[in-house]
Amino acid sequence: MIARRLRLRRSSDFERVRRRGRTLAGRLLVLSVAPNEFGHNRYGFAVGKRVGKAVRRNKVKRWLREAVRRLHPRLAQGYDVVFVARGALAESSVTYHEVAAHVEWLLRRAGLLQPADEQVNEPRDTTG
Secondary structure, eight states: OOOGGGBOOOHHHHHHHHHHSEEEEOSSEEEEEEEOSSSSOEEEEEOOGGGOSHHHHHHHHHHHHHHHHHHGGGBOSSEEEEEEEOGGGGSTTOOHHHHHHHHHHHHHHTTOBOOOSSOOOOOOOOOO
16 A cells, blocks of 8 residues: 555546646556655656456455555655556556556656666567
8 A cells, every 4th residue: 555645535636747847658558757846756656447347446456555565665756746547557468567667667667766787678569
């Protein structure tokens, strides 16, 4: 679970990040990042109806929160980060591991996650 102080909850915060922040897109997710004045990161997740019915949307949100929770200690601090799920997540063949790899890839591209010894390539599509 991500602590309450680390979550974006107001729609005005989401709007500010989307308008003023830097946006990066991948096949599964869109990432928007904007500096904040708190000294710690705050995270927001938007999963629309394109992703599926409520059960699927909630599952995707849980996956995103868990992926971010695991990476949080390794991230640069002082940013508001918003993940927006794309319709490709509606495919039932997409797994948690693919979503977690995609989150990590986007955060590296945004410069928030320090690169490891591996290359920074878009995660492979294993659905096809």
